[in-house]
Amino acid sequence: MVAVVSAQAALFGFDIGDPGIESAMQQTLGDVETYLREVVHSEHPLVAEAAIHLMDAGGKRFRPILLSLAAQVGGRRQPAAQRRPGARGSAGADRWEGLPAFADPVVGAAVVVELTHLATLYHDDVMDEADVRRGAPSANKRWSNSVAILVGDYLFARAASVAAELGPEAVRIQAATFARLVHGQIAETVGPADGQDAVEHLLHVVAEKTGSLIATSARFGAMFGGATAPQIEALARYGELIGIAFQLSDDLIDISSESEQSGKTPGTDLREGVHTLPMLYALASDDNDAGAVRLREILSAAPVTDETVLAEALGLLRESAGLKQARQTVRGYSERARAQLVDVPDGPARRALESVCDFIADRTS
Numbered sequence: 001m002v003a004v005v006s007a008q009a010a011l012f013g014f015d016i017g018d019p020g021i022e023s024a025m026q027q028t029l030g031d032v033e034t035y036l037r038e039v040v041h042s043e044h045p046l047v048a049e050a051a052i053h054l055m056d057a058g059g060k061r062f063r064p065i066l067l068s069l070a071a072q073v074g075g076r077r078q079p080a081a082q083r084r085p086g087a088r089g090s091a092g093a094d095r096w097e098g099l100p101a102f103a104d105p106v107v108g109a110a111v112v113v114e115l116t117h118l119a120t121l122y123h124d125d126v127m128d129e130a131d132v133r134r135g136a137p138s139a140n141k142r143w144s145n146s147v148a149i150l151v152g153d154y155l156f157a158r159a160a161s162v163a164a165e166l167g168p169e170a171v172r173i174q175a176a177t178f179a180r181l182v183h184g185q186i187a188e189t190v191g192p193a194d195g196q197d198a199v200e201h202l203l204h205v206v207a208e209k210t211g212s213l214i215a216t217s218a219r220f221g222a223m224f225g226g227a228t229a230p231q232i233e234a235l236a237r238y239g240e241l242i243g244i245a246f247q248l249s250d251d252l253i254d255i256s257s258e259s260e261q262s263g264k265t266p267g268t269d270l271r272e273g274v275h276t277l278p279m280l281y282a283l284a285s286d287d288n289d290a291g292a293v294r295l296r297e298i299l300s301a302a303p304v305t306d307e308t309v310l311a312e313a314l315g316l317l318r319e320s321a322g323l324k325q326a327r328q329t330v331r332g333y334s335e336r337a338r339a340q341l342v343d344v345p346d347g348p349a350r351r352a353l354e355s356v357c358d359f360i361a362d363r364t365s
Contacts, residue, residue: 184208
C-alpha cells in the first residue's frame with residue numbers, strides 16, 4: 001500500500017533506537033491505514049471514491065507517527081489486541097454507518113487526527129485553487145469545488161464519530177482543535193492586520209493551522225498511552241512546537257530541494273504568490289547586495305509566472321540570508337520542542353522524540 005510505504009520511509013528518518021518501540025509503531029501505523037479506509041466507507045460511490053482519493057495518493061502520516069511515539073511515554077510497548085479488519089461495529093454505535101470497534105484507543109485517536117488532517121487538505125485545495133496534491137490531481141480538479149468541500153466535510157464528520165467512540169474528552173479536544181484550524185485559515189485568508197509584523201502573522205497562522213493538530217496528536221498519544229497529566233501537557237507543548245518546525249521546514253524544502261521532496265514541485269509557493277518565512281525575511285532585509293535587491297524586486301511582484309524568472313528567484317533564495325535565517329528559526333523551534341521533554345523520563349521513548357527534533361532541524365540543511 002502506497003501510504004504504508006510512505007509512513008515507513010518517514011519512520012526511517014528518525015532514530016527510533018529501540019526495536020520494541022519501532023515494532024509497536026509499525027503495528028499501529030498498519031492498523032491506522034486499514035481503519036482509515038473502513039471509517040470513510042460510504043454506500044454512495046462518488047463519496048467512497050473521493051474520500052479515499054488523497055489516501056491513495058500517499059502522505060507522510062506524520063501525525064499518526066508522532067501520536068504513536070507519544071503513546072510510548074506511558075510505558076506502552078505493544079498495541080492492545082485488535083479485532084480483525086473487516087468486521088464492522090454495530091449499527092447502534094453509529095446510526096448512519098457502522099464504525100469499526102477500536103480495541104486500541106491509540107489507533108482510534110490516530111485515525112481521528114489523520115482524518116481531520118485529510119479533511120483540511122480537501123478544503124485547502126479549494127481555497128488555493130490547486131490542481132495537484134501529492135502528485136495526483138486534487139479532488140477539486142478531478143471533480144469540482146463543491147464535491148471537494150462536501151467530501152472534506154464528510155471526513156470531518158467521520159473524525160468526530162470516531163472521537164465520540166473515544167469519549168467526551170476526546171470530542172472536546174477534537175472540537176477545540178477544529179476551531180483553531182478554522183481560525184488559522186481565516187487569519188491566513190485575511191492577512192496581517194494593519195501594522196502587524198508579517199513574520200509574526202505567519203508564525204501565528206502556522207501555529208493554528210499546523211501546530212494545533214500536531215499538538216493534539218501528541219496529546220492523544222500521551223492520553224491513551226497512559227502518560228501522567230504533567231507528561232500529557234508537556235507532550236502537547238512539544239507537539240505544537242515541533243509541528244510549527246515541521247511546517248516551516250516543508251516550506252523551506254519547497255525552495256531548497258531540487259526534487260519533489262515536499263510533495264509539490266519546487267517553487268510552487270512562488271508560483272502561487274505565497275510568501276513563506278524565507279521570503280518574508282528576504283523582503284525585510286536591508287541588504288543592498290545586487291542579488292538581494294533583485295530578489296526583493298521579484299518577491300514584491302509575486303506571483304511569479306515566468307519560468308525563467310522563477311528559476312532566477314529560486315537560485316537567489318537558495319543563496320539568500322533569508323533562507324539561512326529561516327533555517328535558524330526552524331532549528332530554534334525544534335530546540336524549544338526538545339526542551340518540553342524535561343518532564344518525560346529518560347529512556348527509548350524520550351530519545352525517539354528528541355530524534356524527531358534532530359530530523360526536522362536537519363532535513364533542510
